[in-house]
Every structure is written in C-alpha cells, then in structure tokens.
Amino acid sequence: MSLVARHLEEAGLPTVVIGSARDIVEECGVSRFVFNDFPLGNPTGKPGNVEMQAAVTGMALDLLERAWQPRTTMQTPFVWDSECNDDWRDHFMKVDDSNRSVLAAAGDQRRSAQATAKAEGKGRG
Amino acid sequence: MADDRRTHRSHVSYIDKSRGYYGAQGYPQAYQWAYHHEVPFAALEKPLADCRIGLVTTSFFERKVDKSAVAGAGAKEPYAALCDDALGGLYNKDLFWDKDNTHTDDLDTYLPINRLREFAAEGRIGSLSDRFYGVPTDYSHRRTSRRDAPQILEFVQEDELDAVVLVPL
Numbered sequence: 479m480s481l482v483a484r485h486l487e488e489a490g491l492p493t494v495v496i497g498s499a500r501d502i503v504e505e506c507g508v509s510r511f512v513f514n515d516f517p518l519g520n521p522t523g524k525p526g527n528v529e530m531q532a533a534v535t536g537m538a539l540d541l542l543e544r545a546w547q548p549r550t551t552m553q554t555p556f557v558w559d560s561e562c563n564d565d566w567r568d569h570f571m572k573v574d575d576s577n578r579s580v581l582a583a584a585g586d587q588r589r590s591a592q593a594t595a596k597a598e599g600k601g602r603g
Numbered sequence: 604m605a606d607d608r609r610t611h612r613s614h615v616s617y618i619d620k621s622r623g624y625y626g627a628q629g630y631p632q633a634y635q636w637a638y639h640h641e642v643p644f645a646a647l648e649k650p651l652a653d654c655r656i657g658l659v660t661t662s663f664f665e666r667k668v669d670k671s672a673v674a675g676a677g678a679k680e681p682y683a684a685l686c687d688d689a690l691g692g693l694y695n696k697d698l699f700w701d702k703d704n705t706h707t708d709d710l711d712t713y714l715p716i717n718r719l720r721e722f723a724a725e726g727r728i729g730s731l732s733d734r735f736y737g738v739p740t741d742y743s744h745r746r747t748s749r750r751d752a753p754q755i756l757e758f759v760q761e762d763e764l765d766a767v768v769l770v771p772l
Contacts (some may be wrong), residue, residue: 479661479771482738483665485716485752487643491759492766499617499771507639517615517701520712521770524757528718531711535718539727542766544653548642560703567615568702578627585628 480506487548494538497521500551509548510541516558517566523556530556637744647766654765657732658686659713659755661740661771662693662707681738681754683762686716686735698740698772713772732762740771 480503483493487509494510498521499502503511514521514534523531534554541552557563575582622633647654664684693714695707711717719731735760738751759767 479659479738479740479769481744481747482659482755483767483769484643485748486756486759486767487645489756490645491686491756491764492645492647494766494768496768496770500614501616501618502636502702503771504639504716505618507642509642513614517704518617519695519702519705519707519772520709521772522715522718523712525706525709525712528711529674531715531718532721535715535722536727538768539651539722542654542768546646548644566701567613570615570701570704571617571620573623573627581624581627582629585625585630589629599652 480508483508492542494541496534496538498522504551509550510538510545511549511551512538512541512554513551514554514556516556517570524558546603604634610709617751621761635744636743649765651728651766652726653729655730655732655763656719656728657759657762657764657767658714658716658719658735659767659769660735660737661698662695662714662737663668663697664688664737679741681739681751682735682737683758684737686731688709689714689716689735693737695772700772707772713770715768715770719768729765732759732764734758734762 479496483495484507486493493508494504494512495508496512496514498514498516498518500513514523523534534556536603537552537554541550558566618636626633664682689710692708692710700707707713714735716731716735719728722728723730736755738755741747741751
C-alpha cells in the first residue's frame with residue numbers, strides 16, 4: 479500500500495496513509511502518515527466509536543493540508559486498552575516455549591499441503 | 604497512564620515479529636520489506652474544501668457481490684467500485700490482521716466512507732469520490748509497483764481526484 483502511495487505522489491497526487499503498522503509504512507517511506515497504535519484491523523478507529531473515527535480521519539485531512547515535507551508522521555492520541563495495552567501487542571504473532579512446537583508443526587503442515595497441491599497441478603488460486 | 608521505562612519500543616514492530624513468527628514455522632528466509640531513503644512529496648494545490656478525495660483499501664469485495672459489475676473484484680487485482688456498494692462491508696477474512704482482538708464489522712474502522720461523506724457535508728472537503736479503490740496486499744514489490752500502483756493511478760485520474768487517503772488494514 480505504501481508503494482502505491484509513493485507512486486501517486488511521484489505522479490503529483492498528494493496522499494496520506496492511515497495505518498497501525500508503523501515500522502512497515504515508515505521503512506517504505508511515505509509523504510504523510512497517521513499512525514494509530516491499534517491492533518491491525520481498525521486503523522481509522524474503534525468499532526462503533528464514530529467520534530474517534532472522525533478524529534482519526536480528520537487528522538489525515540489535517541496532514542494533507544499542513545504537512546510541508548515527506549515522512550511527516552502524526553500519531554493519534556488514542557489508546558486501544560488503557561488498562562492493559564501491552565496484552566494485544568504481546569499476544570500478536572507470539573513465539574515462546576508455549577507455542578513453538580505448534581508453530582513448527584503448522585509450518586510443516588502448510589509445506590506439505592503446498593507440495594501436494596503442486597503435485598496435483600493446482601496453482602495458488 | 605503512568606510514565607514508564609522500557610527496554611523495547613512500545614509499538615509493535617511487525618517486521619521483527621513476522622520474521623520471528625515465520626522463522627518458528629520453518630521459514631528461515633526473512634521477507635524483504637520495502638525500504639526507501641528518498642520519499643516523494645506532492646503538495647495540495649487547492650483548498651481542501653475544493654478537493655475531491657478518494658479512498659484506497661487493501662480489502663476485497665464480499666464474494667456475494669456481482670463480480671461482473673466490478674473491475675478486478677474477486678481476484679488479486681486492483682479494482683475500483685462504488686462506495687455505495689461497500690457500505691455493507693468488505694471481505695477481510697483472507698487478510699492479515701488481529702482477528703483475536705478485534706473485528707472488521709464496522710466499515711468506518713478501516714474504510715471511512717461515512718466519515719468522509721460527513722466531512723464533505725460539513726464543507727471540510729469538497730467531496731468524496733463516488734468510487735473507492737482496492738489494491739491487494741502482494742508479496743511481490745514488482746507486481747505492486749509495476750501493475751497495481753499504475754492501475755490505481757489510472758483509476759484516480761479517471762475520477763479526477765485531488766488527493767488520496769490510503770488505509771491498509
């Protein structure tokens with residue numbers, strides 16, 4: 479997605495990215511970025527919270543108007559879970575002794591399924 | 604929240620986490636993420652209140668939508684479709700997001716069509732384009748840069764947009 483933003487900018491179209499994967503967007507490098515530090519899935523605000531959605535979207539409009547140089551990142555003031563905000567961060571794509579063997583088995587199973595599909599001449603769809 | 608001290612950055616590094624996660628699944632070769640030092644920048648050329656704005660998503664159309672009526676829908680290809688047809692929600696099950704901690708039942712949490720229409724009604728922006736645009740997440744930088752991005756540019760030029768809001772899920 480960030481590559482698309484860059485392509486549009488190169489063609490002269492101002493863009494702003496709203497997202498929650500800060501490192502991916504900033505490593506790729508975009509002109510304007512609103513970072514909402516939420517679990518992936520709701521970059522423009524919490525479900526049902528119209529006020530928050532309007533605030534996040536409004537920040538993107540602010541950046542379109544007011545950013546004067548590339549790599550301008552604005553972080554929203556919102557917090558996903560004020561009581562235990564590290565829980566979702568720690569849980570996502572977790573790798574530790576509790577699931578290492580499960581992940582290894584899942585990888586084996588996936589490779590096996592792909593090999594079978596390849597042998598049967600099926601593409602990736 | 605209380606001030607704190609930490610040994611790691613607070614926000615999630617998806618680059619670091621995905622490398623560890625897929626490594627644990629037996630994929631030792633880490634994904635090569637896009638990195639650029641130089642970043643292009645285009646300035647807005649007229650007041651936002653006069654601008655037509657477009658939205659780009661990484662979501663797919665619902666499978667039930669008539670694919671013949673939507674360019675590219677259903678395949679891993681860029682598409683353009685009417686915002687009105689997205690109001691019932693888009694198809695996200697195949698995408699990479701935090702399915703344990705949230706859901707995507709509220710369209711405006713990832714594609715703020717209603718919120719931008721409200722901004723248009725208030726006069727904050729000129730209008731939201733009738734169409735929105737979809738670009739698939741593709742592991743190939745080449746396909747994204749050489750196929751998808753030019754197609755999205757073509758769509759937004761057809762619709763004479765002045766600025767674009769891109770929202771990866």
